[in-house]
Amino acid sequence: MASKIHKICCVGAGYVGGPTMAMIANKCPDIRIDVVDINEKRIAEWNSEILPIYEPGLSDLVAEARGRNLFFSTETERAIREADIIFISVNTPTKTYGQGAHRAADLRYVESVSRTIAENAEEPKIVVEKSTIPVRTAEAIRAVFDASETQHHHEVLSNPEFLAEGTAISDLESPDRILIGGEQTPGGLEAINQLADIYNRWIPEERIIKTNLWSSELSKLVANAFLAQRVSSINSISALCEKTGADVDEVAKAIGADSRIGPKFLNASIGFGGSCFEKDILNLVYLCEHFGLPEAAQYWESVLQMNDWQKQRFADQIVDSFFNTITDKVISILGFAFKKDTNDTRKSPAIDVCKRLLEEKATLLIYDPKVEPTKIYDALETDEENSNVVICSDPNQTFEKAQAIVVLTEWDEFKDIDYEAAHQAMQKPAWIFDGRNVLDHKKLTGIGFKVRSIGKPNEA
Numbered sequence: 001m002a003s004k005i006h007k008i009c010c011v012g013a014g015y016v017g018g019p020t021m022a023m024i025a026n027k028c029p030d031i032r033i034d035v036v037d038i039n040e041k042r043i044a045e046w047n048s049e050i051l052p053i054y055e056p057g058l059s060d061l062v063a064e065a066r067g068r069n070l071f072f073s074t075e076t077e078r079a080i081r082e083a084d085i086i087f088i089s090v091n092t093p094t095k096t097y098g099q100g101a102h103r104a105a106d107l108r109y110v111e112s113v114s115r116t117i118a119e120n121a122e123e124p125k126i127v128v129e130k131s132t133i134p135v136r137t138a139e140a141i142r143a144v145f146d147a148s149e150t151q152h153h154h155e156v157l158s159n160p161e162f163l164a165e166g167t168a169i170s171d172l173e174s175p176d177r178i179l180i181g182g183e184q185t186p187g188g189l190e191a192i193n194q195l196a197d198i199y200n201r202w203i204p205e206e207r208i209i210k211t212n213l214w215s216s217e218l219s220k221l222v223a224n225a226f227l228a229q230r231v232s233s234i235n236s237i238s239a240l241c242e243k244t245g246a247d248v249d250e251v252a253k254a255i256g257a258d259s260r261i262g263p264k265f266l267n268a269s270i271g272f273g274g275s276c277f278e279k280d281i282l283n284l285v286y287l288c289e290h291f292g293l294p295e296a297a298q299y300w301e302s303v304l305q306m307n308d309w310q311k312q313r314f315a316d317q318i319v320d321s322f323f324n325t326i327t328d329k330v331i332s333i334l335g336f337a338f339k340k341d342t343n344d345t346r347k348s349p350a351i352d353v354c355k356r357l358l359e360e361k362a363t364l365l366i367y368d369p370k371v372e373p374t375k376i377y378d379a380l381e382t383d384e385e386n387s388n389v390v391i392c393s394d395p396n397q398t399f400e401k402a403q404a405i406v407v408l409t410e411w412d413e414f415k416d417i418d419y420e421a422a423h424q425a426m427q428k429p430a431w432i433f434d435g436r437n438v439l440d441h442k443k444l445t446g447i448g449f450k451v452r453s454i455g456k457p458n459e460a
């Protein structure tokens, strides 16, 4: 069957909209894709050599399609008018005010795009929720359409994105599944099939799951909640390992060998970060409360409490190791992104740890291979005037007179640092706090470092 989709519009050129559309553009060279955003600076960056986000493989993908069938602009209204299918990929942060504050999703951007669609679409379209939204948001979008003057019947689909930052391109190339939810009406089912046809160009049919709207919307929140829960579960065990002499990596290997548990996502660390896990769990908690299920809400909230405790526990360990005095001590911070292979710092655990060290008046020399200095200053709510926060362009610059190295992101390059030279440059005793368990602790101890890590029997 020939595809009826010739033009796609994606509203929101962020971590999801940009990479997702770059992949579709590469797999479907006959479809024109307009990625639009209200942020002019971001669009200018998408049209430049240095893209606004870092993802391995992304710049090649964009270079191949940009100007051919992939276009970045701020021309939202035109792109909506011309498109057969419109993806909504805008941000859906946690609400900071009013009803549901600090829990519910703030849907004002989704609503604003829905209004722009209602006002500009001159014929019925397929509208796809790509953003992560609370279950039953499609109802709210539909209400906006129904209240509009044109009253076109746009089909609303839910097609949540499961990519993980840092591996976005391989996740998009070969996803575990594509989920498409829609109304179980002839029009809804036809729209589901049209969207499935696009993905089916490179993704086998058996990996495309078709459901009703509400199952699809809810599944995205649940997937993130389960992933975060695994991190909090292993982190809770890491604390117990430190008390008992068990090694959390050995425990993870032993339990992960059970095929019912599986080995992935069992790395103990300072905790999860990123823009999604916390906000999606808060959203789930809010939904449970809203539907009168306080026990279920409490259960999921504990995943976040465990994560906060882990970050605090790690920062406290650093302060405790210096007998509660790190005032004026120089501390090397390796990594600021919330995980490796991304320049995203949203909800990075590095922020909480650094803030805690700054509260204690330490001086931080921070290095991250991909995060721009302005993002670090913004995240720490400070600027270059603050002499306690120094951003370095080379990890070796952070060791001079430092008392401790603190690893906050698992960048591969941190394994290749010359730690003998680092040790020589540092004040003694020199400490390493490995918040990601990525370094060779035995070797570091041999060099003379005092090493603290997560969930390991720590030497005195």
Ligand SMILES: NC(=O)c1ccc[n+]([C@@H]2O[C@H](COP(=O)([O-])OP(=O)(O)OC[C@H]3O[C@@H](n4cnc5c(N)ncnc54)[C@H](O)[C@@H]3O)[C@@H](O)[C@H]2O)c1
Binding pocket: 011, 012, 013, 014, 015, 016, 017, 036, 037, 038, 039, 042, 076, 089, 090, 091, 092, 109, 112, 113, 130, 131, 132, 133, 161, 162, 163, 164, 165, 275, 276
């Ligand atoms: N980042 C991830 O790893 C990830 C993964 C899966 C799902 N998601 C979800 O996808 C959605 C987008 O996330 P993101 O990380 O790409 O966010 P982002 O903040 O990087 O990008 C969102 C973009 O939408 C733009 N925007 C907002 N309102 C607009 C409007 N009215 N018109 C045009 N543009 C508008 C913003 O300017 C911004 O550039 C969120 O709901 C998120 O939960 C994110």
